[in-house]
Amino acid sequence: MTLGQLVGLVLLFNAMTFGNGPVMIPLLRESLVSGRGVLTTDELLYAFTVARITPGPANSYVASIGYMLFGLPGAALCALAVVVPGYLMLPLQYGYGLLRSARAVSGFTRGLIGASVGLIFAASIEMARGSLTTPGSWIVFVLAIVAATVLRWNTLLVLLVPSAIGLMLSALL
Amino acid sequence: MSLGRIFWIFFRAGLAFGGGLGILAVLEREVVTRRHIVTREEFLTTYALGRIVPTGTMTAVAVGIGHRLGGFGGTVAALLGLTLPAFVSTVGLTAAYRQLQDTRGFALLSVTLLPAALSLVVAAAVNLARSAIDRRPEMVLAVAALIASLLFHVNPAIILLASGLGGALLLGPPTSA
Numbered sequence: 001m002t003l004g005q006l007v008g009l010v011l012l013f014n015a016m017t018f019g020n021g022p023v024m025i026p027l028l029r030e031s032l033v034s035g036r037g038v039l040t041t042d043e044l045l046y047a048f049t050v051a052r053i054t055p056g057p058a059n060s061y062v063a064s065i066g067y068m069l070f071g072l073p074g075a076a077l078c079a080l081a082v083v084v085p086g087y088l089m090l091p092l093q094y095g096y097g098l099l100r101s102a103r104a105v106s107g108f109t110r111g112l113i114g115a116s117v118g119l120i121f122a123a124s125i126e127m128a129r130g131s132l133t134t135p136g137s138w139i140v141f142v143l144a145i146v147a148a149t150v151l152r153w154n155t156l157l158v159l160l161v162p163s164a165i166g167l168m169l170s171a172l173l
Numbered sequence: 174m175s176l177g178r179i180f181w182i183f184f185r186a187g188l189a190f191g192g193g194l195g196i197l198a199v200l201e202r203e204v205v206t207r208r209h210i211v212t213r214e215e216f217l218t219t220y221a222l223g224r225i226v227p228t229g230t231m232t233a234v235a236v237g238i239g240h241r242l243g244g245f246g247g248t249v250a251a252l253l254g255l256t257l258p259a260f261v262s263t264v265g266l267t268a269a270y271r272q273l274q275d276t277r278g279f280a281l282l283s284v285t286l287l288p289a290a291l292s293l294v295v296a297a298a299v300n301l302a303r304s305a306i307d308r309r310p311e312m313v314l315a316v317a318a319l320i321a322s323l324l325f326h327v328n329p330a331i332i333l334l335a336s337g338l339g340g341a342l343l344l345g346p347p348t349s350a
Contacts, residue, residue, distance in 0.1 A: 089226050116301075162288075
């Protein structure tokens with residue numbers, strides 16, 4: 001398999017799944033692990049886990065896969081392959097701006113906003129299902145909610161102070 | 174706005190844990206709540222358009238907001254800021270694959286940074302919901318979208334388009350509500 005082929009696959013799967021990381025994994029597994037046998041299942045899962053526990057976009061695991069197969073150039077090109085389609089946003093936003101004042105479009109916007117709120121909550125609930133699995137994680141979650149909403153701490157403190165408490169709890173228990 | 178400033182805002186968002194939602198949470202705090210660069214409605218509309226673009230939503234949102242703040246240079250600054258922390262840490266940890274695979278550190282993240290990151294997500298979701306909550310049609314659509322996504326796993330792009338079309342047919346400008 002060449003680097004060009006890998007980048008082509010990443011471009012294709014990314015577009016097919018709208019950049020949804022977890023949905024892309026089975027496609028990548030099918031083609032890289034079962035199909036061509038260039039990656040092991042463990043390596044693919046490692047790439048996915050690394051992207052989840054590191055900051056930033058979760059689809060950064062394509063950089064990890066690129067690195068495993070082709071070193072730094074592979075990582076850079078795979079990362080670029082999931083970023084470039086983002087530029088489709090410009091014509092979309094431009095066209096939207098032109099039509100904005102039309103009555104039907106303001107109704108459309110209200111529909112979009114309502115659905116966005118629902119989708120954000122749906123995604124939060126799915127994320128909670130995956131990560132709030134132990135009493136310790138619940139304690140950290142509740143402390144951080146209080147820090148963010150009641151105490152209005154800044155982002156870094158909201159992340160670090162409850163995390164540190166979680167770390168101490170897990171050392172004690 | 175200067176490119177350095179745009180880079181800095183998105184770099185902070187790129188440092189967020191919890192994937193796209195974590196980034197959304199930090200961006201909402203930085204550009205809506207604190208700096209008032211975009212309104213809540215504009216932010217949600219950008220998010221909705223970003224979900225329709227066939228790539229990661231936050232990548233598209235970075236292009237959209239970056240362009241509004243600083244033209245084409247703004248998009249590059251926003252994308253660099255957003256992806257740099259992920260790229261460096263992901264590649265670094267991949268290079269250290271064999272050494273790190275069995276350490277306890279990975280397990281600890283599930284009781285530390287990940288739940289803390291989730292709290293930011295929930296706080297941002299509640300904050301963004303305020304713009305929809307006082308209008309009944311938006312509330313109904315929000316609940317319908319939640320159910321369609323969570324229980325029936327309908328593709329988000331389809332949910333957004335259907336909700337938008339429903340709004341276009343049934344709802345007028347926000348002032349009439």
